[in-house]
Amino acid sequence: MNKIIDSAGFGRTVRRLAHEVVESHKGGENLVLVGIRTRGEFLARRLAKTIEEIENRHIPVGILDITLYRDDLRGRLDQPHLKSTEILFDITGKTMVLVDDVLFTGRTIRAALNAIMDIGRPAVVELLVLIDRGHRELPIKADFVGKNVPTSLRQEVRVHMTEVDGEDAVFLVDPADQPKEAQR
């Protein structure tokens, strides 16, 4: 297991992404962040906290659960646990930055966009990811990227965050490194 971002690097990346979002929107009043469960939620909260410190105003954060919109629901044997979407503000007309930890095939983002459109009509939706590992299967591109990580299809990118995993780090896992139970 190869650690590609450590705790300090993680903090720096999140701060830089927050600055990029602020710069790109030049203090736009309509900015909202929506994190995709699970780690996208915590990432969105941290980004919002940093942006709030820079801009000195409140940034609304929503949480999106995309389970109902997945395109692999039918083939799965273990049903993913359905959790709630918690977007407690009107998203219509807002500039929305969608936040997720890893961008891979793009299918999660496709599901998230469909879910968003059923909730309201944002003026703009942008995508922010901590890691872009390539291998897209859909025409989707991120607007803000923490780190581009070239990977092979057999490798796995694992993002750990203090809120769920007890530490901030990003790992690149080779198939040989994986313990048996972690392999699907």
Added chain:
Amino acid sequence: MKLQSRHLLGLEGMSKEELTLILDTAVSFREILDRPIKKVPPLQGKTVVNLFFESSTRTRISFELAERRLSADVVSFATAASSVSKGETLKDTARNIEAMKIDMVVIRHSAPGAAHFLSRVVDANVINAGDGGHEHPTQGLLDMFTLREKFGSLEGLRVCLVGDISHSRVARSNIYGLRTMGAEVSVCGPKTLIPRDIERLGVRVYHRLEDIIPHVDAFNVLRIQLERQKSGLFPSLREYHRFFGLTKERIDRAGRPITIMHPGPINRDVELSADLADGEHSVILQQVTNGVAIRMAVLYLLGASN
């Protein structure tokens, strides 16, 4: 965590974990009902047939709404109980369902065990929407959901079912579900309408409302069916109301709020006075809204992943 069975036939024998999974999943669907677009796609391409061999408005509409909000294709089939004889015809109907390649079946029938029978002869997922005096699992679940929403937990909650326990599938599903979740359940009604061995299900029996009112957090008031009077199980509706009708004066003697539930349709001023049904502690309309969320959860858990 997933449900053990591919059918929902009754709450008897379901584990606490399974019931909790359904209730938790329904919380997510309850949120969707408040959105401007109340529709999500997990049952896209699935066909659900609603077989109602017994008249029903609320349950059928609730199931249909739940199915449509999950993007399923819906076919509803309703018939009066009189025109359908049991057994042979149900089997024939089942064969027809098989032939039409339907994915899920919701069935309401006057014969106890009709849903079990259907689940043995068809390949589709079967959901029991009430089978005679046996069970009405989605009603039991939505009552539990409503109580959990109101009180936070079902553990130790004191719930009393009032009325005709003998003929009530709602009572049976409530007793099984609530007992499994750790609630204290009692029943109250005339001796002729309470099965003699009901204590075996772990409930306490009362024959006077005055005896139970001081010891209860919520009443689930069952509909008194008018045809029961003709069979001599109680003398008159007026007398039933005098002894077992819940009224504001009776409840107020408790000196604290008691939540009122009713599976509908209400006979106003028979089993429940109008002021209580419309009062601030009534959650009867929440039950109806929650019914859609619970049915969405059950349909999703049974139908979305296979």
